[in-house]
Amino acid sequence: MSFIVDAEITHNRKVAEGCYNLTFRAPEITGSAQPGQFVHLRCGPTLDPLLRRPLGIQGVKREQELVQVLYQIVGKGTRLLTAFEPGGRVNVLGPLGRGFTLPAGARRAALIAGGLGIAPLCFLYEELAEQGIAVEVFHGVRSAGQVSAHDLIPDGRVLMASDDGSLGYHGSVVKMFEDHIGLETFDFFFATGPSPMLRALGKLAEQHNLPGQVSLEERMGCGIGACLCCNCRTKDKDEDGWRYSRVCADGPVFPVEEVVWP
């Protein structure tokens, strides 16, 4: 079940260069939100930008009925979000999509994030920790000074990688994770991030026969499965071997072995 809520904004704070934390009160959403699901926000009452913007849920505080998201300014819509002030309202549709599911019997999980893909994994981290599952977080950023899993998950086991070597491992988070699977074993991984990173991880998972789930991104229209604008390829039994799935409604989280990478 999802809802349209004119939610009261409680925080909208800059947490790093170009990156903000938005928190709003929405009991309808905190009631049922699952890690990996997203909310679809209007950037204001105007017709430009027209469409909603999808953002992964970073966390919920059920007692206070608060929903948190983390967003990066990339264009017009996200820039408009920065003007939201506490006490004001944001129109939110959610929670939407299919989130992460924990396979039975998993004891050790790797969470792998690129950039702001870390946001939905914070929510997942809490759930896994509550269930007593051992979690290791692998987070890749462009450089030091960006939002890092160190800050977001202070009590977790976190390994950072950066493209320029200014923080932690020098190189891609997928390469860092690859170096690690020789040292430690994981029953399962959960990953979010830009598509080239997820594609590289998908290849790695295939080589090493690693089960996992990935959260995909595609431009969206409705966010509720009706307009068919957010398609991605997934495996299928038909003669082509694939079909289009809807990232918003069939995903955004897919089992890694089901994705047909572009």
Place this chain on the structure above:
Amino acid sequence: MINTAVELAGIKLKNPVLTASGTFGYGHEYAKYFDLSRLGALVVKTLTLEPRKGNPPPRIAETPCGMLNAVGLENPGAAYFVREILPDLKQYPVPLIVSIAGCSVDEYATMARLMTAAGSIDALEVNISCPNVKAGGIAFGTVPEMAAEVIRAVRLNTDLPVIAKLTPNVTDIAGIAVVVVEAGADAVSLINTVTGMVIDIERRRPVLANQVGGLSGPAVRPIAVRAVWQVYRAVKVPIIGMGGIMEGRDALEFMLAGAQAVAVGTANLVNPTAADDVVRGIEEYLESHGISDVNELVGAAHGKGE
């Protein structure tokens, strides 16, 4: 007591608000957000004979006050629709209009026959914006003879009301309306999307994988209102107006230009309750302006005796 009921090609609608094909799925996604029986009629995503996968991603690009889409008629095909979706749709107490398309005149004819035989459908909307494979991919709806041929074929294969959905990508939309009415259309709906393109200046390539797409949303509304105005003067059959309707006042523009009914499209993507909001907006306008019957507004902007 205010009357919002209208009649459209023999179907009685409790109000003039429909959903635009392709923006409302097959209805059930939206049933979670409002009671679908609030609608005048439900128009579903265009169906073709065989399933279609549609275009690769990205299929959508936002533009100022609008969007381009290139979904490419992804749909599960006629047989699946009749077997799996239609039985579910019957639960909603609202007239059902099925949109059909094809890549040949024969495919349109077959679709008309299949959908008529399926039962519990109140009207067919014929999406003639599809490329004609035999004519090198020119859209049926852009050539008067081809448009008429499709409507004639559908007319011969159904006893349901036939609505011809017109494309605005022509020089003379009123001329097309005249020939499809002569060919047997009981109503016309307009406009379909306006062809357009967006280029990503960093990648230096079109944003959409399909390169071109269809523009919709408030950006196209003046084009659509003008088209309805012209078609109203050219034909006697009822018009379903659409293009950028976001709220009741936008719908009223279309009715004043001559639309008997309106359809809400892109607005459903922005707000799942948009169609219901439009119904309410029209009711409020009638009340606040002391108008007892919505039919009084149809074509009223043309004045009397002009």
